[in-house]
Amino acid sequence: MNPAWALLRLASPQLPIGGYSYSQGLEMAVEQQRVMDSASARRWISDQLLLNLARFEAPLLLAHCQAAADEDWAQLLQLCDEHRASRETRELYQESRQMGYSLQQLLNGLPELDQAARDFLQQRGEPHLALGWALAARAWQISPQDALAAWLWSWLENQLAVLMKTLPLGQQAAQRLTSELLPLLQQAQHAATHSDPIHYGSAAFGLSLACMAHERQYSRLFRS
Numbered sequence: 001m002n003p004a005w006a007l008l009r010l011a012s013p014q015l016p017i018g019g020y021s022y023s024q025g026l027e028m029a030v031e032q033q034r035v036m037d038s039a040s041a042r043r044w045i046s047d048q049l050l051l052n053l054a055r056f057e058a059p060l061l062l063a064h065c066q067a068a069a070d071e072d073w074a075q076l077l078q079l080c081d082e083h084r085a086s087r088e089t090r091e092l093y094q095e096s097r098q099m100g101y102s103l104q105q106l107l108n109g110l111p112e113l114d115q116a117a118r119d120f121l122q123q124r125g126e127p128h129l130a131l132g133w134a135l136a137a138r139a140w141q142i143s144p145q146d147a148l149a150a151w152l153w154s155w156l157e158n159q160l161a162v163l164m165k166t167l168p169l170g171q172q173a174a175q176r177l178t179s180e181l182l183p184l185l186q187q188a189q190h191a192a193t194h195s196d197p198i199h200y201g202s203a204a205f206g207l208s209l210a211c212m213a214h215e216r217q218y219s220r221l222f223r224s
Contacts, residue, residue, distance in 0.1 A: 006140035010133075011150035013157065017102040017132070022095045023162040023222035024048075025210035030166045031217060032210070038177055041163050045156070045181060049188045052204040053155070056086070058192030059200055061151055064134035065144035073120050076134070083130050089211040091224035096128040103132025112139040148192065152185050165221060 013020060026044065029035040035044050060083060067076040087093035104127045107113050113121075117135050121127060137147035160174045169177075211224060 003141070006142050007146055007150055010136055010140060010142060010147065011154045011157075013154070013161075015154075016106060017099045017129075019099060019154065019158050020161065021222060022099075022158070022224040023166075023214075024092070024095070024159075024224055025207050025214060026159060026162045027166055027220055027222045028210040028214040028217055030163075032213070034210075035163075035167070037167070038169065038173055041167070041169070042177060042180055045159055045177075046184055048159075048204070048207065049152075049156075049181070049184050050191070052202045052207060053152070054188035054191040055195070055202040056200050057202075058148060058152065058188055059195040059197070060086070061130045061133060062144055062148045062192055063197065064130045065137050065147045068117065068134040068138045069144055071116060073116075076120065076131070080124065080128065080131050083128050084126075088208045089215070091211050091215055095224045096130075097126050100126070100128040100130075100132045103127070103129065103136060107132065107135055107139060110139060114139070145189075145193065148189055152189055156181060156185055162222065 009015070026035065029044055035041050060079065064076065064079050064083070067073075067079060083096070084093075087096055104121055104124075107121060108118070113135065117138055121131075121135055124131065133147065133151055136142075137144065137150075142150070156178070160177065163169045163177075164171065164174055214220065214222075214224060
């Protein structure tokens, strides 16, 4: 079987986990006019990629995928606890929990998930997105590096979809922005891959403040 099919399946917005429902603070950034056009959108997304995802979210997800691939269930359990503790706002916690729950329901109904991974998943009362992603990659025999690439791509694609719904940003402008951001996506993956676990962490205060403000936003399209 062509391995690209599994990778495309994991990264597809058609994966029924509800990722399109979340903006991760970007909707509030538009509301506050921090993001107003392609240039400011590029700056916001670039900062998220290099100052947040590359330093913490991405290496932590990669560690989940590696532990699942290696059947290191003790390490995976510890990573799950670290991930849950790292959710700084109510919306980010609910987002991770809801998408993780949706992935759990998907995986439980698929024959590809082996029994060891299935047993571990059943033991988690509130599985989060990183865990579900790692077990999906294991089930579909996707390498940890490719699983990370798929996650980064799906994150970027969702951010661009948010911009097209909240700004006067058309599909051609979004594609131009994609061309500008892809090198940074590669940079983020490289940084995450070579990150020492003792250095995992970021201080994305702007993101946290945007997410907390979004909880009180009067009119909104997205759940975070």
